[in-house]
Amino acid sequence: xxxxxxxLACAGCLAAVETFLVGVQAWEHRRFAASRLxxxxxxxxQAAGRAMVIIPCRGIEPNLxxxxxxxxxxxYSNYGLRFVVESHDDPAAxxxxxxxxxxxxxxxxxxxxxxxxGEAQKIHNLxxxxxxxxxxVEYLVFADSDAAPSEHWxxxxxxxxxxxxxxxxxxxxxxxxxxxxFHEAVVCALNGAYAxxxxxxxxxxxxxxxxxxxxxxxxxxxxxxxWRGRICDDLVAADRLLKCGRHVEYEPACLVATSCQPDLKxxxxxxxxxxxxLRRVLxxxxxxxxxxxxxxxVVFWLAIVTLIMVPDTLVRWTSAIVAAVSYALxxxxxxxxxxxxxxxxxxxxxxxSFRRVFWYDRVLSPAIQFIGLLANLNxxxxxxxxxxxxxxxxxxxxxxxxxxPSNGSSAYSEINGGGPSAAAAPILGxxxxxxxxxxxxxxxxxxxxxxxxx
Numbered sequence: 424x425x426x427x428x429x430x431l432a433c434a435g436c437l438a439a440v441e442t443f444l445v446g447v448q449a450w451e452h453r454r455f456a457a458s459r460l461x462x463x464x465x466x467x468x469q470a471a472g473r474a475m476v477i478i479p480c481r482g483i484e485p486n487l488x489x490x491x492x493x494x495x496x497x498x499y500s501n502y503g504l505r506f507v508v509e510s511h512d513d514p515a516a517x518x519x520x521x522x523x524x525x526x527x528x529x530x531x532x533x534x535x536x537x538x539x540x541g542e543a544q545k546i547h548n549l550x551x552x553x554x555x556x557x558x559x560v561e562y563l564v565f566a567d568s569d570a571a572p573s574e575h576w577x578x579x580x581x582x583x584x585x586x587x588x589x590x591x592x593x594x595x596x597x598x599x600x601x602x603x604x605f606h607e608a609v610v611c612a613l614n615g616a617y618a619x620x621x622x623x624x625x626x627x628x629x630x631x632x633x634x635x636x637x638x639x640x641x642x643x644x645x646x647x648x649x650w651r652g653r654i655c656d657d658l659v660a661a662d663r664l665l666k667c668g669r670h671v672e673y674e675p676a677c678l679v680a681t682s683c684q685p686d687l688k689x690x691x692x693x694x695x696x697x698x699x700x701l702r703r704v705l706x707x708x709x710x711x712x713x714x715x716x717x718x719x720x721v722v723f724w725l726a727i728v729t730l731i732m733v734p735d736t737l738v739r740w741t742s743a744i745v746a747a748v749s750y751a752l753x754x755x756x757x758x759x760x761x762x763x764x765x766x767x768x769x770x771x772x773x774x775x776s777f778r779r780v781f782w783y784d785r786v787l788s789p790a791i792q793f794i795g796l797l798a799n800l801n802x803x804x805x806x807x808x809x810x811x812x813x814x815x816x817x818x819x820x821x822x823x824x825x826x827x828p829s830n831g832s833s834a835y836s837e838i839n840g841g842g843p844s845a846a847a848a849p850i851l852g853x854x855x856x857x858x859x860x861x862x863x864x865x866x867x868x869x870x871x872x873x874x875x876x877x
Contacts, residue, residue: 424735431729431738435745438722441715442752449619449759456675457766472561474502474581474635479548480515480568481508481811485682488518490571495526499577502564503530507552509544511535515568541823543654544813545631553647556638563641565656567632570596570679579676580635590640590669591660594633594677595621597767603779605787606687612784613694613795615760621673626665628705631657633677640669654815654823658704678767691798696810698802703817713799720792723749753788760784 476494480487494504506519516533523531539547553563562581566572576594583592595618600607621627634657641647644663653659664671684690702709723746730742761781765772784791802808807816814826 424733424738427733428735428738428741431726431741431745434722435726435741435748438719438745439748439752442719442749442756445620445716446752446756446759448622448625449616449756449763452619452622453759453763453766455622456678456763459675460766471581471585472501473557473559474499474562474564474577475505475556475560476502476564476566476577477505477507477549477552478566478568479507479545479552480519481513481544483514483518484569486571487515487568488522490568491519491522492526493572493574493576494566495522495529495531496574497572497577498574499581502577503532503560505532505534505552507534507536507548509536509538509548538827539825541825542650542652543656543815543823544811544825546650546653546656549656550647550650553641560638562635563638564635565631565633566679567681569681570632571681572633572679573676576633576677576679579674580633583672583674584635584637586672588670589672591629591634591636591664591671592674592677593621593627593629593635593671594674594679595630596632596679596681597764598683599680599768599771600683600776600780603776603783605783606690607683607776608780608783608787609687609791609794610683610690610693611780612757612760612788612791613798615763616756616792616795618678619759619763623673625673627671627673628661628708629657629664629671631655631660632681633679634660636660644669652823653704654817655700655704658700662705675767680768691794691801692809694795694798695802695805696808698799699805699808700802702803709799709803713796713803717792717796717799719749719752720789720796723753723789724793750789753792754785757781757784757788 478491478494480491491506508516508519510516516535519533523533534552536544536548536551538544542550549565556563562584564577564580580592580594583589596614597618598607598611598614600611636646644667646660646663649659649663650656661671684693698709701712726742726746726749730739730746733739733742761772761784764777764781768777771777807814809815812828816824816826818824
């Protein structure tokens with residue numbers, strides 16, 4: 424059994440090094456975020472080029488009106504909003520129209536895209552929304568309807584695009600717990616672990632809920648064309664940017680708050696869907712995450728099983744030491760996530776829901792990461808997902824088969840893996856919450872319909 428003990432010890436050392444290096448990156452993320460957030464983007468930048476913010480919507484989701492209203496209250500004066508829905512029957516269309524009427528000084532329009540064919544509905548919506556861009560627009564900004572941006576979000580985003588070395592800017596999301604339940608701790612920890620991989624000098628992927636790009640770069644790289652027939656928008660754009668050697672800047676002030684899923688099943692489905700998309704668009708990234716990212720988790724549970732099942736004294740001592748070191752490193756990474764929450768959301772971090780999530784993350788971190796490993800495998804191996812009430816199946820040669828539910832009203836109610844009963848959580852814009860002028864070049868048609876893209 425000595426050979427097994429040596430192999431386990433070597434695996435433990437390798438996992439410890441990997442976990443330590445990821446922890447160093449997480450520490451650098453928190454330091455970088457704190458440095459960026461100390462400066463006010465509003466004080467550093469006046470209104471520059473024209474920006475168009477594109478927000479695809481589908482169905483009524485938690486705090487929809489409150490989230491969308493934040494886009495009307497950005498402190499960047501030279502911008503317009505373009506909301507895009509599948510059809511006028513979508514209940515989100517009524518909410519959008521109400522906001523357009525409530526904020527007459529903010530140029531905004533509602534676009535109807537029609538049904539997707541051979542590509543994800545969100546992809547189809549974005550391709551229609553970017554089909555005709557006014558010539559005066561210099562920046563394209565993309566956001567999700569479940570994100571709650573701060574009033575400085577757009578200014579911070581475009582400030583970074585002022586650097587000619589930056590081709591695109593991205594934020595990310597952080598889930599805000601409502602009750603502090605275990606399933607909220609799971610999604611907060613798993614999402615937070617990936618959020619903290621982003622920093623100034625890392626090869627950042629864009630996140631579709633909060634990112635921006637110069638229009639000339641968008642057209643030069645033909646990102647709209649790259650979206651055709653695909654199932655995911657942000658990873659396709661990220662792949663195109665990376666392959667062309669373009670720098671994607673992460674901006675901490677553009678990290679946005681979003682509500683947690685209603686239960687553990689919904690969390691697992693959400694996580695599996697993310698890995699499904701990663702596997703289909705960036706398979707090497709998915710495989711690397713599977714093999715390297717969860718090495719520490721696999722070694723920890725292997726050591727625990729060996730400690731319980733193998734009677735040999737040397738093996739048991741080795742297993743105990745490996746498990747203890749791995750557990751300590753998992754706890755340390757959880758502490759870095761706690762520090763990140765206190766950096767991004769200093770007022771919210773003291774609430775009871777976050778305190779409970781913090782302790783779940785610290786004490787049960789190996790179990791939470793094991794759930795992430797299962798979601799990674801499940802998402803990577805499955806051939807279909809349910810996204811916003813629509814079933815997408817991957818056929819031969821990466822063809823996408825779309826199955827829509829017969830009951831349209833139920834299809835519009837899904838959000839983040841939850842159903843119609845998903846409760847809205849009172850969340851603040853992120854990072855921590857801290858008037859637009861009429862622009863004659865973008866009027867507000869009551870309902871605008873673009874021709875459906877092929």
